[in-house]
Amino acid sequence: MARSWVTPLLFLLPAFAVYAAFALYPLGRAAQFSLFEWRGFGASTFVGLQNYVDLAGDAAFRAAIGNALVLIVFYAVIPLVVGLVLAAILRRGQVRGMGFFRTVIFLPQVIALVVVAVAWRQIYSPVGPLNQVLEAVGLGGLTRGWLGDPGTALASVGFIGTWVEMGLVMLLMLSGMSRIPAELFEAARLDGAGPVKEFFAITLPAVRGEITVALVLTIIAALKTFDLVYMTTSGGPGNSTTVPSYEVYFRAFDLREVGSASAVAIVLTLLIFAINVGVTRIGERES
Amino acid sequence: MRRRHFLGTSAALGGLGLLAACAPGSDGGGGDASDGGGPAAGDVETDIASLGDVTLTVWDQEVRGAQNDAIEALITAFQEKYPNVTVDRQSQSFDDLQQQTGLALSGNDVPDVLQVNNARGDMGAYVADQLLTDLTGYAEAYGWEDRFSDSVLAKMRYSADGVTFGEGALYGLAQTGEICGIYYSQKKLDELGLEAPATWDELFALVDAAKEAGEQPIMLGNLDQWPALHVFGPLQANFVPAEEIVTLGMGNAGADWTSEQNVAALTQLAEWGTSGAMGDSPNGLAYDDAWPLYTKGTGVLLIGGSWLAPDMEAVMGEDLRFMAPPPGADGAVATTGGTGIPFSIPAAAENKDVAAAYIDFLTSDEAMQLIADNGGMPVNRTAELAPESGVNKDVYEAFDAVSTDGTLLPYLDYATPSFADTAGATLQEVIGGQTEPAAAADALQEDYAAFTEGS
Numbered sequence: 132m133a134r135s136w137v138t139p140l141l142f143l144l145p146a147f148a149v150y151a152a153f154a155l156y157p158l159g160r161a162a163q164f165s166l167f168e169w170r171g172f173g174a175s176t177f178v179g180l181q182n183y184v185d186l187a188g189d190a191a192f193r194a195a196i197g198n199a200l201v202l203i204v205f206y207a208v209i210p211l212v213v214g215l216v217l218a219a220i221l222r223r224g225q226v227r228g229m230g231f232f233r234t235v236i237f238l239p240q241v242i243a244l245v246v247v248a249v250a251w252r253q254i255y256s257p258v259g260p261l262n263q264v265l266e267a268v269g270l271g272g273l274t275r276g277w278l279g280d281p282g283t284a285l286a287s288v289g290f291i292g293t294w295v296e297m298g299l300v301m302l303l304m305l306s307g308m309s310r311i312p313a314e315l316f317e318a319a320r321l322d323g324a325g326p327v328k329e330f331f332a333i334t335l336p337a338v339r340g341e342i343t344v345a346l347v348l349t350i351i352a353a354l355k356t357f358d359l360v361y362m363t364t365s366g367g368p369g370n371s372t373t374v375p376s377y378e379v380y381f382r383a384f385d386l387r388e389v390g391s392a393s394a395v396a397i398v399l400t401l402l403i404f405a406i407n408v409g410v411t412r413i414g415e416r417e418s
Numbered sequence: 419m420r421r422r423h424f425l426g427t428s429a430a431l432g433g434l435g436l437l438a439a440c441a442p443g444s445d446g447g448g449g450d451a452s453d454g455g456g457p458a459a460g461d462v463e464t465d466i467a468s469l470g471d472v473t474l475t476v477w478d479q480e481v482r483g484a485q486n487d488a489i490e491a492l493i494t495a496f497q498e499k500y501p502n503v504t505v506d507r508q509s510q511s512f513d514d515l516q517q518q519t520g521l522a523l524s525g526n527d528v529p530d531v532l533q534v535n536n537a538r539g540d541m542g543a544y545v546a547d548q549l550l551t552d553l554t555g556y557a558e559a560y561g562w563e564d565r566f567s568d569s570v571l572a573k574m575r576y577s578a579d580g581v582t583f584g585e586g587a588l589y590g591l592a593q594t595g596e597i598c599g600i601y602y603s604q605k606k607l608d609e610l611g612l613e614a615p616a617t618w619d620e621l622f623a624l625v626d627a628a629k630e631a632g633e634q635p636i637m638l639g640n641l642d643q644w645p646a647l648h649v650f651g652p653l654q655a656n657f658v659p660a661e662e663i664v665t666l667g668m669g670n671a672g673a674d675w676t677s678e679q680n681v682a683a684l685t686q687l688a689e690w691g692t693s694g695a696m697g698d699s700p701n702g703l704a705y706d707d708a709w710p711l712y713t714k715g716t717g718v719l720l721i722g723g724s725w726l727a728p729d730m731e732a733v734m735g736e737d738l739r740f741m742a743p744p745p746g747a748d749g750a751v752a753t754t755g756g757t758g759i760p761f762s763i764p765a766a767a768e769n770k771d772v773a774a775a776y777i778d779f780l781t782s783d784e785a786m787q788l789i790a791d792n793g794g795m796p797v798n799r800t801a802e803l804a805p806e807s808g809v810n811k812d813v814y815e816a817f818d819a820v821s822t823d824g825t826l827l828p829y830l831d832y833a834t835p836s837f838a839d840t841a842g843a844t845l846q847e848v849i850g851g852q853t854e855p856a857a858a859a860d861a862l863q864e865d866y867a868a869f870t871e872g873s
Contacts, residue, residue: 164442172520173547175442252641256707257699276702278641281852366839367643368701368846369853384517386835387539389442 158400165393171383175390182394192395194370195378196402198285199354202374205289206296206353207346213293214300214345215338219330221301222308233305237298244295248362251291252278255363278364281371288372291359296352300345307341308334343414347407354403375399456552456587456770462559463771466500472772473504475529477522479512479759484793485594489780491788496779503772512759516540523549528764530773534590535759536573538583538669539835545589546580551763552587556774562591565781565798569826570595572664574760583668583832590760591777594789595797597742597755597817597826598648601712601720601730601809605737606633610718617744618656625695628718636690637717638700639708640849643842646700647830649721650687650845651754655746657683660825663752667828669837671870675863676856679747684848684855691849701850713738724755724813728793731809738809742816742824751824755817757797797821834869841865 165182169175186192217236221229239247254261255277262274277287311333319329357376360366366373366381373381375395382392463469480489486509493505508529516535522528523544534541534550544550557563563571570592577586600621602614607624610631615621628635640646654663658679665673674680690696697703697717712720713733720726724740731738746752761780763773779785786796790803795810795817804814820826831838844861847853853861 167442169442170520170543172524173549177441252704253707255702256704257697257702258707258711274698276641276699279699279702279846279850281847281850364641365643365842367641367843368850369843381839385539385839387520387543 161393161396164389165391165397167390169389170387171389178390182390183398185391186394186398191370191373192375192378195373195375195395198372199356199374199402201285202289202292202353202356203350205286206292206356207349209293210296210300210349211342211345214297214304215335215342217297217301218304218308219334221305222334223326233302237302239295240298244358245362247291247295248359251287252363255287279368281368284364284368284372288356288359288363291363292353292356296349300349303341303345304338307338311337339414343411346410346414350406350410351403354399354406375402457555459555459558462555462774464559464775466772466775467502469502469769469772471502471504472769473506474531474769474772474776476505476507476531476776477515477529478507478509478531478533478761479515480533481509481511488785488789488792488794491792492780492785495784496776499779500772500775503776505776520544523764523766526766528766530763530767530769531761531776532764533759534762536590536756537829537832538580541574541589541760541762542576542580542583543835544580545576545578549765550589551765551767551770552578553589553591553763553774553777554587556778557588560774560778562588562778562781566591567798567821569821569824570757570797573756573826573828582670584664584670584828590762591781592757592760592797593780593785594758595724595755595795595800595817595821596758597724597813597820598652598722598753599724599740599742599813599816600652601722601726602739602741603715603718603734603737604739606718614739614741615744618746621744624718625690629693629695634697634717635695635719636697637708637712637720638696638849639703639705639711640700640846641702641704643846644831644838645705645708645722646687646845646849647841648723648754649696650683651827651830652721652743653686654680654683655743655752655825655827657686657747659748660746660750660752660827661748663827664825666866667830667833669833669866669869673866675866676859680862681855681859684858687845688848688851688855692851696849701846724795724817727809727813736808740809740812740816742820745824751820752827753820753824754829755820755826756829834865836869837865 166177166179167175168178168182221232253259256262257274257276257279261277265271265274275283277283315333316329319333324332355376356374357380360372360374360377361380364372366377376399379392379396379399382388382395386392466472476493478489480486489507489509493507497503497505512535515533519532519534519540520543522532524547534544541550553562571588572584574590574592575586575588576583606628607614610624610627610633612624612627613620615624625635636649638645638649651663658677662673662677662679665671666675691700703711709720709722709726709730710733711717713730720730727738727740742751743753744751761777763770763777767773781798783799786799786803789796790805793810795813796803800814800821801818804811804818830841834840841862844853844858848855848858
């Protein structure tokens with residue numbers, strides 16, 4: 132007796148209705164808005180793909196995309212490398228107060244990003260703790276307004292991201308490593324492998340799945356950064372720290388170019404999607 | 419495979435949504451109900467008591483301590499004067515109000531009185547869409563043109579098509595005033611053996627002298643990008659005729675950012691920025707960190723808005739003084755300043771006559787007294803209401819001098835919807851030395867020209 136094909140769909144319906152109402156419909160509307168020239172109120176003009184064409188020649192938009200790609204290094208790559216090494220060390224050594232350290236390193240994930248941004252703005256201030264420490268240790272020549280110098284602003288914002296994401300990555304890695312049977316390490320040690328060899332031969336391949344998850348999460352965080360930039364630099368100095376999400380906000384609410392803002396949002400969505408499909412594919416293929 | 423199928427379904431559904439939804443903004447609104455034209459003076463009903471029971475809906479953003487106290491007191495007094503009127507007041511922060519005003523005005527259920535920011539991106543856009551009432555008739559009936567100085571009223575005037583800013587019909591009325599000027603520490607000037615500068619040359623000399631004495635001449639925190647506009651505005655008036663700055667600042671056609679005088683003004687700002695006259699890293703310091711530093715003794719001068727006076731005075735007391743900038747290029751004093759957020763009447767408002775009476779009451783002589791009593795700066799009668807002593811005495815006198823005898827220059831970011839960003843980023847680069855003054859002038863001109871030629 133063949134079951135009706137409708138039944139499983141009915142089970143899916145409630146969840147799908149919520150998903151459609153709060154995710155698909157807004158996405159569809161954003162895609163639609165991106166084809167119009169509209170100020171958010173009053174009449175709108177259909178302009179087809181003109182908003183996208185304009186973006187191609189828009190220096191601020193290109194700067195935003197470029198900055199977002201740089202931020203991936205700070206949000207995803209550095210936390211991954213550091214998180215892996217930290218986790219490997221924590222797993223090996225019998226560190227006293229392990230729970231305490233784990234909590235401290237994970238703490239940035241729990242604090243609201245606005246609070247994080249305000250705190251770091253103080254740290255980076257020309258009269259802030261960072262410069263005071265540099266002065267105290269005789270590196271007064273390095274002091275500067277970290278967020279006000281175009282050469283350091285993006286890296287300074289990025290480093291906040293590193294600080295925030297590191298705990299998440301480390302925790303993921305630790306949980307992955309805890310699944311590795313202790314016999315494997317014992318066998319490797321009997322074969323004469325040192326800590327480094329052990330790391331590359333056993334630990335790293337075993338946490339490949341966790342690495343993929345960590346990369347997906349942190350890359351998404353990097354590409355959709357908004358709060359940190361909004362609260363620390365407003366995209367400045369000049370355009371040196373503007374990011375796509377900030378451009379969306381700025382275009383929609385300050386310039387009242389809802390069409391252009393939606394176009395940026397759609398491009399950003401596609402970019403996040405494409406990069407993460409790539410990461411997932413690589414992660415799955417090799418495992 | 420399953421995932422691809424799911425994605426396909428999602429895309430198809432999204433597509434359906436696209437087809438089903440109507441074009442943004444096409445579902446009509448209250449804006450159609452009226453053409454934004456206001457009544458003639460003869461048609462204005464000023465006898466509010468005769469109108470029967472009325473509930474007046476008011477949206478404002480006067481939420482901070484002293485402002486809130488003043489408005490509450492005024493509303494109570496207004497209701498006592500007209501027992502048949504009940505004021506339904508809804509207040510929220512400036513940002514919140516500003517972001518929903520567009521949607522609110524295009525709907526059918528609009529407030530009777532609403533605070534609308536003067537800038538082109540806000541008031542200008544609503545005027546162009548005929549969402550606000552022309553108040554010219556009310557101004558005549560209530561004598562607002564005698565009550566306010568022209569320089570102040572100009573900040574709330576637009577042509578009916580929203581293209582010209584600063585002339586034309588009146589679309590709002592403000593209660594309070596504000597002005598950018600120069601704060602100085604009397605103690606520090608005494609130590610340097612100098613007087614408050616009477617000319618710009620004296621001011622430049624003061625900056626040099628302070629620097630030689632090892633002081634930071636000017637305090638600026640420009641991480642937020644916009645604070646530099648409040649320094650550049652007064653400085654620009656030393657190089658560029660006020661009339662030209664007004665044209666540039668209001669985004670009207672006919673002026674040029676790349677003129678020799680504008681480049682000279684930008685060059686002076688660059689000189690201050692790169693020589694360290696404004697500290698080692700003004701672009702790295704936040705606005706709200708800068709003025710507390712000033713109150714603790716860093717910096718001889720601080721160029722900024724009058725709204726900082728009460729908080730800074732709380733720390734510095736009598737040491738803190740304020741002055742309007744020295745006379746500008748054309749001999750008269752001119753500086754950036756303007757009004758608080760004006761009160762406007764939406765085109766679709768139900769009780770326009772009562773709304774106008776309310777706005778009249780908010781800007782009356784008694785209201786000015788009440789605002790002054792609560793520590794704010796009233797837009798009218800400023801000189802006579804000035805306190806006996808303290809920095810607010812300086813502030814009141816400076817505002818009065820500029821608004822009656824000089825020119826209140828518009829905030830430069832009024833000019834075009836994108837000018838806040840363009841000017842903020844450009845001035846930051848000028849101060850940081852990353853952009854040459856001439857190139858900065860080109861960038862500003864590009865934004866200004868694109869707007870004035872496009873409209």
